[in-house]
Amino acid sequence: MNKTLWIKLAAALTVCAAAAGATFIAAAFGGASSGGTPIAFGKIGNSATGGGDPSAVLAAAVKQVPDDTIASASIVAPPAGAANPNLPWLHVAVRVPSLQNGLDVRPMWIADLVQGELAEGIGTSSDLHAGLEGSTFDAVLPDGTIVPDESGGMGDVVRGQTFSTGTASQVSSAIAAKLQGLGLKPVSIDVVAIPDAAPEVVAIAPDPTNAAENLVNIEKTLFGDPAQYEGYYLELQAPDGTPFVHASAAFRTGAGRFWIDPRYASVASEKTLGRINNDQRGRR
């Protein structure tokens, strides 16, 4: 059996295994392979419309940012060591209020949305990553300090996902109704369009522990499953107004960002993979 057939078989069996209930069993698989079927978060429907000039597509995307989050954005050559030096690379300087307690999530998400529009607009491959090598997001702190390479990357995501193009009013109304159904109290609901609708929601959770436990369900209820919007930002606050979750997703780059107050991390249904502790050093 050739490699392509193995990959197709692997993908088909993986889907079956997942559908059977979050189980993966690899008994049917052969040796190592690279790559895989790109991820689709939303419905597929758009015909490919890429092939645009990178600088022009980027300029159009940045123009849609509703505030001054993006200090600068440019197409640059990939950094040293990148595998495909001839592909475009996005460099963004992102203004962040702080790098502590998740306050970088929302600004970096805006850069993710810009990158998503860029990736969709310039490539032609079914995998958006094939047209955009990657990105570097520098953080610009309020005192002007620049933290280089704070974030950035590019997932393997399917071209041509379709997302809501509803008006801000339509999207806000829909989400307000869903917040009520979830027992969450809206603080603010804003909608950015880079280029499609992407809601940013701040809400109070009367019971933060319960909200943390059900966080993935909350996100899917508010923003759709499959994803209804091209991305979202969600901030949950405790009844006293203290944020305990900052979460975002950008479904054209695959970038998912997450911070949770450590008091709720152990019960949350959404996690960041753990930082490895090296306290065994020196035992050899």
Place this chain on the structure above:
Amino acid sequence: MLITRSRVHVGMRQVHVGRRSAVALVATVVALVFAGVALANEVGNYQWDSNYGTRATVAVSSFSPSTNCIASASYVTSTDSNRQLQIGQLLCASGYGVDGTCSLSNNFILYVERIPATGSAVCYPHGSASGSYLLTVDDSAGSGTFYTYASGTQYEGQSGYDSSRFFSEGSEYTGSSCSGWSGSTSFSGWQYYNLALNQWQYVTSPVGPSAQCWSVSSYNGTSHSFTVSH
């Protein structure tokens, strides 16, 4: 969250420290419990603390989480555990996820997660996973920038590393219970990148294992392999 080995420390200190320290330790543990602080994801790994990269064939035999997520990965982590870059395979149970986009629909995926020294984590999915990859994290130029690879295909990098970092190969469960899930992964042909010689060399005597909930086999110095299972 910080993966700690607090349980190990608690056990050791209860045996070896004096009464005053023990009382302080108990008070600390009680305070943490009441504060609801997450002490641990469950990890099973070996570590290697020198040179410029790690790579191993990481073959997932099975992942079966009824809650939370299971991952097997190659890592580079700064010594203070603040900065980290990992590439691995991940499966989350229905209703669970990592960073909002990784294994969001209980799909088995290849991923890269990068955690900055300060700031929030970000995860990038790289398509459906096949179960077996040569997973690499290396800085072959010695510049402080590490890149990730899956069977030779390059993915995200992360700059800013100095000589204070270490490497890991292992598995992780994102919950804090030892029941309700199972998984098994083999790590074989483990090598580190020797920058001075500009070549990959086999890891002979890694640090560890660490085995929270997991069973980690003895390191086989001939095949340079081990298994992590639960």
